[in-house]
Amino acid sequence: MQLNQIVAKRIRMLCVEQSINQYGLFLRSGVPMTTISSVLHCVHRSVTLQVLYEISEGFGISLIDFFNSPLFERENIDD
Template identity: 35%
Template sequence: MNVKDATAKRIELLCKERGIAYNELANICGLTPSTVYSIFDSRRKNITLSTIKKICDGFEITLGEFFTHPLFDALEQEIR
């Protein structure tokens, strides 16, 4: 799993935990629905840290809380 996949999975899990649909997440975070849906599209480029920060703000968690999850503990090395 790479960083983008782990990040998308973490967002998916947080949405499920809180019963939030992706459109609702977009509204809460001040993002467009297309931005949120692009996170889950494997053909799209990487997610910016700024977007992740907005999502964390919407979930009312810190970046540290977001990234402190087993999904990020054993990521494969990213090679360009």
């Protein structure tokens, strides 16, 4: 899987865990809905660390916790 797809999957997983939708994530994180939608639909190949930081803050977790998932293990990432 491409890294941007893994990031989108991780965000979706966290939304399910915390029972929130994209709008709820927007309210919690302050990241614009268009940006959240772009990330979740893999419109761009990359996401800035600032956006990931703000999304993580919206979930009430650190960046370390965001990336602490088997999804980000090397064997799951295509170059």
